[in-house]
């Protein structure tokens with residue numbers, strides 16, 4: 001059945017906001033028309049379903065770890081990244097698998113109902129695959145590997161990545177092998193990654209904490225932790241996180257840099273100069289949870305980057321809410337709704353190379369339809385702003 005959905009404001013994302021706009025969908029959820037201003041008469045809407053809120057396309061969450069959903073509330077905030085990683089490494093997989101599966105299914109359901117259309121999701125194992133396979137959400141899986149920090153040989157880490165991707169493919173999921181971070185992967189693995197199969201996209205945790213760059217000066221909390229564990233670091237001659245990526249990752253790969261909390265103008269310029277298919281994921285709520293700070297969004301905005309938004313996992317966030325992430329950015333940097341909404345929809349779709357199908361209200365796309373409620377008159381976020389899926 002065709003649905004005509006009208007709202008006080010429609011945000012097509014691909015164009016200007018439309019007052020009293022209407023978007024028409026066919027029975028498959030495909031957009032067949034987008035009206036101009038006053039596409040319906042509020043006094044007499046006829047066959048238009050009318051909502052008192054802002055109508056947007058479904059969100060794209062470019063960075064999550066569904067697998068860690070069972071860790072909601074387990075790890076305390078404010079530990080800094082090194083303290084956080086240490087706790088994750090120590091507490092992981094001590095929960096029964098059925099508890100993990102239930103938490104994953106609940107998180108997937110919550111993401112869908114709150115309006116998430118697609119997710120770039122990190123997996124270390126296959127425990128989330130059944131949920132992903134049966135979900136209406138489009139998942140791209142990044143099978144994440146790291147060697148020395150997991151006490152694994154490079155070969156074992158590579159084999160694990162290939163096996164996780166193979167299982168994803170058997171279940172019909174799009175998947176790539178990816179490297180966890182610049183500080184958790186040996187030189188050998190960083191150098192070998194691009195020769196593996198399924199490396200079309202690198203999604204890597206990047207400059208999340210100052211501790212990961214202090215390593216190169218043999219100081220800071222990561223250095224102390226690695227010393228305590230007796231891990232050998234063979235990559236310090238790379239000099240910085242940025243150099244590690246630039247030296248080892250070929251220019252023809254799609255790259256998604258996640259967190260970027262301490263990124264500098266020079267980092268941005270070098271990354272832009274090398275990678276054509278480059279996107280940046282901002283996870284502000286996770287950054288506030290772990291490190292108590294936000295990335296330099298004003299600086300990043302000045303560079304015409306493909307900025308996107310991720311919720312990260314429930315181990316470092318109190319909710320998987322794209323609205324909460326947009327609110328943190330809008331309030332932290334005085335940004336209007338259309339700017340952060342673009343990051344949360346169309347830019348995310350570009351990062352996952354799904355922008356021909358989703359991310360905006362354009363005729364022919366199947367982007368979903370989401371209602372954002374509880375904004376103020378000027379369309380600013382409030383403490384009660386929420387989102388729910390209509391299609």
Ligand SMILES: [Zn+2]
Nearest residue numbers: 063065205312
């Ligand atoms: Zn992450």
